[in-house]
Amino acid sequence: MAVHVIDHPLIQHKLSIIRDVNTGAKEFRELLEEVSMLMAYEFTRNFPLEEVEVETPVATANCKVVSGKKVAIIPILRAGLGMVGGILKLIPTAKVGHIGVYRDPETLQPIEYYCKLPPDLSERELILLDPMLATGGSAVAGIQFLKQRGATQIRMVNLIAAPEGIENVQAKHPDVDIYVAAVDDRLNSHGYIIPGLGDAGDRLFGTK
Numbered sequence: 001m002a003v004h005v006i007d008h009p010l011i012q013h014k015l016s017i018i019r020d021v022n023t024g025a026k027e028f029r030e031l032l033e034e035v036s037m038l039m040a041y042e043f044t045r046n047f048p049l050e051e052v053e054v055e056t057p058v059a060t061a062n063c064k065v066v067s068g069k070k071v072a073i074i075p076i077l078r079a080g081l082g083m084v085g086g087i088l089k090l091i092p093t094a095k096v097g098h099i100g101v102y103r104d105p106e107t108l109q110p111i112e113y114y115c116k117l118p119p120d121l122s123e124r125e126l127i128l129l130d131p132m133l134a135t136g137g138s139a140v141a142g143i144q145f146l147k148q149r150g151a152t153q154i155r156m157v158n159l160i161a162a163p164e165g166i167e168n169v170q171a172k173h174p175d176v177d178i179y180v181a182a183v184d185d186r187l188n189s190h191g192y193i194i195p196g197l198g199d200a201g202d203r204l205f206g207t208k
């Protein structure tokens with residue numbers, strides 16, 4: 001399905017600071033949260049509305065509200081955690097599930113180590129979060145996890161994607177829409193996105 005590049009000027013500006021090697025963990029964390037909130041504004045654009053009547057102090061207004069949509073946001077640990085707060089600010093009733101996957105540094109294969117999800121996945125719109133879509137191995141595994149547990153409506157939100165990762169996810173899960181702030185040039189021989197931002201988890205949590 002579709003790849004949506006959300007290139008709003010505010011997102012591009014903040015992403016430039018996030019990429020900067022001199023940006024420390026505090027600012028990185030704050031900016032990732034802000035950009036995630038701005039991306040939520042876009043990836044919810046096609047959420048269905050329903051009409052309601054609201055009594056204002058002077059009359060009845062015909063209004064619209066998001067129609068009883070059940071949403072769950074699912075960060076891929078660790079780095080996906082940095083996107084949760086910003087999205088919850090706009091969708092505060094969303095449930096939050098967690099999938100633990102890290103990429104083996106030698107083989108680049110995804111290693112799964114944790115999974116805790118809301119029980120009613122089949123009834124929910126699921127938003128899978130990870131700042132980085134590199135080879136796509138972690139995303140493909142995360143989506144597989146969700147589908148195995150009944151999920152049918154999944155969209156994926158990444159800060160930066162490599163073309164190789166997009167291709168991989170689209171080949172294995174063509175039903176999943178991808179929302180990204182930037183599509184970078186390529187992967188290097190270690191599977192890092194070029195130019196990218198380095199290791200998102202390490203930059204977010206100050207680890208090495």
Ligand SMILES: O=P(O)(O)OC[C@H]1O[C@H](OP(=O)(O)OP(=O)(O)O)[C@H](O)[C@@H]1O
Nearest residue numbers: 077078079102103134135136137138201
């Ligand atoms: O598309 P891929 O090639 O799978 O790479 C992307 C994954 O790599 C990073 O996680 P990492 O393995 O560094 O784990 P961490 O978030 O715990 O640091 C990133 O947050 C993604 O989950």
Ligand SMILES: O=c1cc[nH]c(=O)[nH]1
Nearest residue numbers: 134192193198199200
């Ligand atoms: O560039 C990359 C690739 C994978 N994971 C990251 O955190 N950064």
Ligand SMILES: [Mg+2]
Nearest residue numbers: 199200201202
């Ligand atoms: Mg990492």
